[in-house]
Structure formats: structure tokens, C-alpha cells
Amino acid sequence: MTDRTSALRVGLAGVTGYAGFEAWRLLAGHPHFEVVRLAAGRGAGTTLADSWPALGPGATMPIEALTTGFAADLDVLVLALPHGLSAPYLAGLQAEGLLDGIRVLDLGGDFRLRDTGTYAKAYGARHPCPELLDHAVYGLTEVHRAAIADAPLVANPGCYPTATTLGARVLLAAGCGGPVHTSCVSGVSGAGRKASARTRYCEVQDSVVAYGVGGTHRHVPEMEQELCCPVIFTPHLVPTIRGMLATVTMASPSELTQERLHELAVSMYADEPLVVVRNTPPATRDVRGTGLTHVHVRLDPERETSQAFVAIDNLGKGAAAQGLQNLNVMFGLPETMGIPTIPLLP
Numbered sequence: 001m002t003d004r005t006s007a008l009r010v011g012l013a014g015v016t017g018y019a020g021f022e023a024w025r026l027l028a029g030h031p032h033f034e035v036v037r038l039a040a041g042r043g044a045g046t047t048l049a050d051s052w053p054a055l056g057p058g059a060t061m062p063i064e065a066l067t068t069g070f071a072a073d074l075d076v077l078v079l080a081l082p083h084g085l086s087a088p089y090l091a092g093l094q095a096e097g098l099l100d101g102i103r104v105l106d107l108g109g110d111f112r113l114r115d116t117g118t119y120a121k122a123y124g125a126r127h128p129c130p131e132l133l134d135h136a137v138y139g140l141t142e143v144h145r146a147a148i149a150d151a152p153l154v155a156n157p158g159c160y161p162t163a164t165t166l167g168a169r170v171l172l173a174a175g176c177g178g179p180v181h182t183s184c185v186s187g188v189s190g191a192g193r194k195a196s197a198r199t200r201y202c203e204v205q206d207s208v209v210a211y212g213v214g215g216t217h218r219h220v221p222e223m224e225q226e227l228c229c230p231v232i233f234t235p236h237l238v239p240t241i242r243g244m245l246a247t248v249t250m251a252s253p254s255e256l257t258q259e260r261l262h263e264l265a266v267s268m269y270a271d272e273p274l275v276v277v278r279n280t281p282p283a284t285r286d287v288r289g290t291g292l293t294h295v296h297v298r299l300d301p302e303r304e305t306s307q308a309f310v311a312i313d314n315l316g317k318g319a320a321a322q323g324l325q326n327l328n329v330m331f332g333l334p335e336t337m338g339i340p341t342i343p344l345l346p
């Protein structure tokens with residue numbers, strides 16, 4: 001448990017975006033963190049209320065540009081930026097000795113892949129700051145909790161890898177064999193707040209489309225890094241705002257039974273406060289606005305195939321809520337503190 005009596009001072013960059021705002025929303029209700037400084041790109045020079053009128057005119061906190069001065073006197077830096085921005089920013093801080101004593105949570109992709117060659121292939125550019133990779137821990141809390149506790153820099157996982165990995169690891173424990181097939185759907189907020197032709201209302205409403213197919217999605221190497229086997233990934237964009245559902249399929253051993261598969265899921269997640277193992281397939285609605293992961297596993301004995309159905313909120317467990325879960329772990333706070341566990345229903 002942290003021995004600080006005053007709140008930990010947080011600087012949050014990317015607050016004008018969806019993941020950043022969700023991080024702000026959760027941190028605003030947390031008793032041990034205080035967001036003292038906000039930054040953004042085009043939104044720099046405005047206020048929180050300018051970007052988020054829903055907060056009312058009283059939300060006058062200024063939004064700054066992301067300069068090195070932004071990090072002064074912070075305990076925690078939370079980065080919710082497009083990929084490729086966090087690494088050079090942190091490298092600049094480190095070069096000026098301004099990173100000492102600051103714990104960093106990066107919601108983006110810059111520090112998730114350990115191998116720089118894999119990063120270059122996935123992101124189409126050389127890693128901007130490979131020397132910081134050694135300090136980064138992959139922030140899938142249920143898997144890397146011990147390392148996260150001491151990490152100076154936590155690379156929060158992508159939303160698809162979070163849902164897929166939490167399901168596939170049950171199937172792997174049951175002796176299922178690769179490749180991992182993961183067919184996922186995501187709400188449109190997963191693409192961020194910046195307008196694009198692909199995410200306009202007229203393009204997404206009343207329609208479903210696959211994208212990033214043929215192994216080209218950046219989350220493929222991230223999943224393969226965690227699962228250590230080939231991953232066949234098909235993401236789909238669906239006309240909801242929040243929510244992600246992963247259907248993970250693997251070949252199962254002939255002796256596997258439904259009871260054994262379910263028991264494995266139950267025992268794997270028995271001590272996990274934010275994972276719920278269910279007897280029926282979960283819906284995205286069941287976890288909306290929460291940091292929960294709902295998991296259901298099912299065997300098809302005739303086809304010797306096992307599936308895990310995993311629902312998360314892409315902005316919750318898929319981004320900001322897992323980020324807060326990690327911050328709680330990093331500062332020795334109760335892991336679920338400040339994380340919603342009751343969904344917005346209906």
C-alpha cells in the first residue's frame with residue numbers, strides 16, 4: 001500500500017480523445033490519484049469543457065501542449081496518444097533527466113512489442129526509442145501483475161489482445177493446439193475520436209465490415225508475443241459505440257470434456273476480481289462502462305474444437321480501466337479501487 005497521505009499527482013496526455021477521456025473519468029473518481037495537468041494535440045490551449053461540453057462550463061481545467069515541462073513535479077504520467085508519439089516524448093524526458101521518479105502508463109502501442117524488428121514490421125517504422133523498451137512491462141494485469149508492481153513504465157495492452165489472450169490462455173491450459181483463431185467485433189470508439197471516412201455514421205450504421213485482414217493488423221504480433229503461437233485474427237467493426245467481443249477457437253485434445261474446460265476457466269480466474277467466468281456466452285452490454293472481462297468456454301466434442309467467448313468494454317478493460325488496474329498495482333493500492341464493476345444496463 002502506498003504510504004503517501006496526499007494524492008498522487010497525475011499528468012494525462014490525450015484527454016481530448018476517447019481513451020484519454022475515459023482515463024480522466026475513472027481517475028476523477030479515484031481517492032488516491034489527482035489529475036493535475038492535461039495535454040492534447042490540436043486541443044492544446046483550450047479547456048476540458050471546450051472539448052467535453054458534457055462536463056458543463058465549470059470544467060475549466062486548461063489543456064496544454066505536450067512539452068517536457070508538462071512532466072514537471074508529477075508522480076504519474078498517463079499517455080493516451082496515437083502510436084509513435086509516446087516513445088520520442090519519453091526519450092526526450094529521459095535525455096533531460098526529467099523521467100526520474102515518474103511512473104508511466106502508456107495506453108498506446110509504442111512499448112508493447114519487445115522485439116524491435118517485429119515493431120518495425122507492424123508499425124512501418126523503426127522503434128523511436130528502443131533503449132526504453134527494457135524498462136517496459138506488458139500490462140495485461142492478470143498475467144504480469146508481479147512485474148507491473150515494480151515497473152517504471154507499463155505498456156497497456158491493445159483491446160483485441162486483452163480479450164483474445166484472456167480467453168486463449170484457458171484453451172491453452174486445457175491442452176488445445178494452435179493456431180489461435182480469433183474473430184472479434186469492436187465498437188466504433190475503438191478507432192478513436194478523430195473523424196475518418198471509415199468511421200462516419202453513414203459508413204458504420206446498419207452495417208458490419210471486416211478490416212485489417214490477412215494478418216496485417218498491428219495486434220497480431222502483440223497476441224503472438226503473449227500466446228507464443230500463431231494467431232489468425234479477423235477484426236470487425238460493428239455499429240455500437242463501446243464494446244468488444246472475441247470468439248477464440250482452437251483444436252482441443254480428444255479427452256477434453258466441457259466440465260473440465262469450464263473448471264479450468266473457473267480455477268484460472270478464481271482469484272481475479274475483474275474476470276467473471278459464466279455458463280453462457282457474454283454480451284458486450286454486460287460489461288459496458290466497466291473494467292470487467294466476462295468469459296465463457298465451450299467444447300464442441302464432435303469437432304474436437306474449443307472456444308472462448310470474451311466480452312470487454314474496449315475503453316474499459318481494453319484501455320483505461322485496465323490502465324487504472326495497473327496503476328493500482330504499481331502503487332500498492334487495492335487493485336479494483338475506482339474501477340466500475342456494474343454495467344450500464346440496458
Ligand SMILES: NC(=O)c1ccc[n+]([C@@H]2O[C@H](COP(=O)([O-])OP(=O)(O)OC[C@H]3O[C@@H](n4cnc5c(N)ncnc54)[C@H](OP(=O)(O)O)[C@@H]3O)[C@@H](O)[C@H]2O)c1
Nearest residue numbers: 014016017018019040041042043080081108190192193319
Ligand atoms: N479507443 C480505444 O478503444 C482504445 C483501446 C485501447 C488502446 N487505445 C490506444 O489509446 C491511444 C489513444 O486512442 P484514442 O482512441 O483515444 O484516440 P483519439 O480519440 O484519436 O485520441 C488521441 C489523443 O491524442 C492527442 N494527440 C494527438 N497528437 C498529439 C500530440 N502531438 N501531442 C499531444 N497530444 C496529441 C489527441 O489530441 P487532439 O485530438 O486534441 O489533437 C487526442 O487527445 C491510441 O494509442 C490507441 O491505440 C485505444
